[in-house]
Amino acid sequence: MSFDSLGLDAEILKAIQEQNYTDPTPIQQQAIPVILSGKDLMASAQTGTGKTAGFGLPILQKWVEQQAQTTNKLEAKKGKRPLYALILAPTRELAAQIGENIREYSRYLPIRSLVVFGGVSINPQMMKLRGGVDVLIATPGRLLDLVQQNAVDLSTIKMLVLDEADRMLDMGFIHDIRRVIAKLPKKRQNLMFSATFSDEIKVLAQSILHAPELVAVAKTNSASEQITQYVHRVDKRRKRELLSYLIGKNQWQQVLVFTRTKYGANHLAEQLTKDGIKAAAIHGNKSQGARTKALADFKSGQIRALVATDIAARGLDIELLPYVVNYELPQVAEDYVHRIGRTGRAQNEGQAISLVCIDELPQLKAIEKLIKKTIPELTTQGFEVDPKIKAEPIKKSSQRRVPPKRGSANSNRSPQFNQNGVKSSSRHNHTKNKQPN
Known part of the structure; x- marks a missing residue:
């Protein structure tokens, strides 16, 4: 046709x-x-x-x-x-x-x-x-x-x-x-x-x-077949270090990174920039002008890493985006599919890497149940999981947005910006130094 x-x-x-x-x-x-x-x-x-x-x-x-x-x-x-x-x-x-x-x-x-x-x-x-x-x-x-x-x-x-x-x-x-x-x-x-x-x-x-x-046209809650998915187990305190290492070692020039919270997005963007990886955050507390500029800079290559909350999981269309990283797994399993769907679009291939600490294993299990597959695991020498660390409960935040009352001070409608502002082993059979290309 x-x-x-x-x-x-x-x-x-x-x-x-x-x-x-x-x-x-x-x-x-x-x-x-x-x-x-x-x-x-x-x-x-x-x-x-x-x-x-x-x-x-x-x-x-x-x-x-x-x-x-x-x-x-x-x-x-x-x-x-x-x-x-x-x-x-x-x-x-x-x-x-x-x-x-x-x-x-x-x-x-x-x-x-x-x-x-x-x-x-x-x-x-x-x-x-x-x-x-x-x-x-x-x-x-x-x-x-x-x-x-x-x-x-x-x-x-x-x-x-x-x-x-x-x-x-x-x-x-x-x-x-x-x-x-x-x-x-x-x-x-x-x-x-x-x-x-x-x-x-x-x-x-x-x-x-x-x-x-x-x-x-596709199975409900399924990820695109063009997306290669990986899990990288890592201790929570070493996630940022590992992310910087992966971006630098693999020379990723454009990567979309997801966090669970707005504070986490801001903090991670600042830390990546300090590591020499120019980054910006995009989330609901950012003014529309700041969000528009961050997205434009990311698309043009002026920044390498765009750190986003789930507000961006469905609204971003970035042509030929090669990499998505789940710095933190989402609380709702379905959001995983929407996050990684920012890559592998329109018949193009993409890679999605999830950095998973011991606290997030229940979320990982829920995601794998949803997508009906076990996600292969990567390991990196020097970033092995410490077996002595015990899981801690993840503090949950509200998943539903309650729109502010129109006309309220919190409605986030600022007049100063114009409209345009314009082959991997399984998790049970690790392979050292196996990285996505």
Whole structure:
């Protein structure tokens, strides 16, 4: 199957050819015809499989078809255009990435798209909305702020997309989502994309979707086959030393590192920089300007290590990212899949290394049970585990995000930044000095 056979407009095909898209991925092959048929869709696909194009391209195609049927072209040219599609995303980073993709796919179309999220001034977003927008990509909280300010009319929407729906529930957005949906027209097409089909997701789907087509292109909670996974047992106090050693010895030039806490991310980034490895942290307490700059510097190669909390596990799309390191294993096993899914994207290969201390063995066991495989183990001479160290309980932090009250001092909406701110042995048969290439 080719993109030509999917019935897409010539201007859309021209744009995606310039993005070096050749053949549609499995999620695109299955989702695009369903969406173009007008049916609701409930799709499960692992991260990095081309989901954004899976819903973005048919949205643009349907918009093109609607424009061809529009009688009052003059009003459209004057900017008096109704909002056509709404795409909801859980994080600022994911919303920005979707917005960038939509702009790339629609570069030859007279369509207007806009990304809105918190952490930046709301006024420029309101001004752009007044000028007329066809496709709006938003985080739930900021969208409701704009609705409250009468800056956006949701009553004209023909298509709704919930991307990373399971993550939105994890982050506590269910009430915001329901408030948004209550303001939408009842007659619309609904598309839900989720990495997992938990009971909560099924309940949400039943309340939103109408007789949806089901699409699943990978086993639920499975990691991409392009990702080579390793575990490296190490004492907790020596993790940072080992990480610096691995980055230096293997000459990793771009590595995304995950920690459990914001403080841990800041501290690790500082320590790596002191070790001569330029690093930056990205998490929810960082201003949007700082987060945008850190990500841009990482993509451009100005920093080698980006240290992130799970807020970045689904919102980052970094082309050809070679390495992901779990400096600390996540408390929720499913988050492991989303973390390592930042590499091995779009048919590219990647490596994921987890630094595991004795305290984290229960988390490792849960992850291996989830992905239904034993992760091979690496060892490094000089970093052997001290058998005298006993396990200590890991202090747990809340996994669910409770969105701050809009307008509160903690809402993290700072006006000073603009929108763009722009072969290994098993764990029981160690092999010394076996490192990923």
